[in-house]
Amino acid sequence: MSKTIIDKRPALFEKTDCNIWTDPYIGLQMLKMHLNPDFDGASRQQESVRKTVDFILKYIKPTGGLLDLGCGPGLYTSIFKDRGYEVTGVDFNKASIRYAVERRHDIKYILGDYIQEYPQGKYDAIIMIYCDMGTHSDDDRDKLLKNIYSSLNDGGVLIFDVFTERIVCDKQETKNWEYAPSGGFWDENEYLLLSQTFHYPENKAFAYQYNLLTDNESKHFIVWDRYYAEKEITDILKDTGFRQVAIHKNILSDNNFTSNNEMFIVAGK
Numbered sequence: 001m002s003k004t005i006i007d008k009r010p011a012l013f014e015k016t017d018c019n020i021w022t023d024p025y026i027g028l029q030m031l032k033m034h035l036n037p038d039f040d041g042a043s044r045q046q047e048s049v050r051k052t053v054d055f056i057l058k059y060i061k062p063t064g065g066l067l068d069l070g071c072g073p074g075l076y077t078s079i080f081k082d083r084g085y086e087v088t089g090v091d092f093n094k095a096s097i098r099y100a101v102e103r104r105h106d107i108k109y110i111l112g113d114y115i116q117e118y119p120q121g122k123y124d125a126i127i128m129i130y131c132d133m134g135t136h137s138d139d140d141r142d143k144l145l146k147n148i149y150s151s152l153n154d155g156g157v158l159i160f161d162v163f164t165e166r167i168v169c170d171k172q173e174t175k176n177w178e179y180a181p182s183g184g185f186w187d188e189n190e191y192l193l194l195s196q197t198f199h200y201p202e203n204k205a206f207a208y209q210y211n212l213l214t215d216n217e218s219k220h221f222i223v224w225d226r227y228y229a230e231k232e233i234t235d236i237l238k239d240t241g242f243r244q245v246a247i248h249k250n251i252l253s254d255n256n257f258t259s260n261n262e263m264f265i266v267a268g269k
């Protein structure tokens, strides 16, 4: 099999065939990270999960249907089910959904891509936690927000978090490499990983580009991180039709994996 290294600056919101969440081996490593209660990789650490749930409960109806977009292995869905909500979780990481389904039969889990095939049904609350909104292109975000809005009952709320502009203080354009002679996070066998970070300040986005080289193949991944000014995200939500939009900051304590500069948004229909 031929090996290629892609060294150029990606076009804005360029997509790759390989995806860190749907790659079978990496998806499994992601699941392990989700399940580490003391680490902020893939899911926030346990204390932050608890604080986030307490925050969300203040803004949603005491009962009803709740949809978790990008639910991972169900850290949040399980808590909301225990609080009496009718819970649906969707995620395209097979390993996470398999784990979630095995653990809870009383929660509806969907293995799928919520951008391509948005889940049917009507909900009183829709949540999307850990800055996942920012991983999508502006076009995909707008498509998703329209679907979210249509699937909310009147009086329903969307709650999600995104990085603020202060993330630029934590991140810079870099190049890095990692050699793993006996395998590691990215592959079970020996690999070389070449990583690059690109900043697109005029579009408020970072791209993380990874070239993964193993003995017999190369894989190319790009992960996007879109950050927002408060007014920008508020205007986007109002343009979608949301009547009330409130921004909340300083909900969580320090993060040991990524930037601490997130804001939570509560948007009411």
Ligand SMILES: C[S@@+](CC[C@H](N)C(=O)[O-])C[C@H]1O[C@@H](n2cnc3c(N)ncnc32)[C@H](O)[C@@H]1O
Binding pocket: 021, 034, 042, 043, 044, 069, 070, 071, 072, 073, 075, 076, 090, 091, 092, 093, 096, 112, 113, 114, 115, 116, 128, 129, 130, 132
């Ligand atoms: C950063 S993790 C957060 C998981 C979960 N919300 C949490 O905080 O524990 C992002 C999750 O979104 C999922 N995801 C990303 N894009 C998706 C898409 N288009 N459709 C379905 N799931 C997606 C990933 O597989 C991953 O489980």
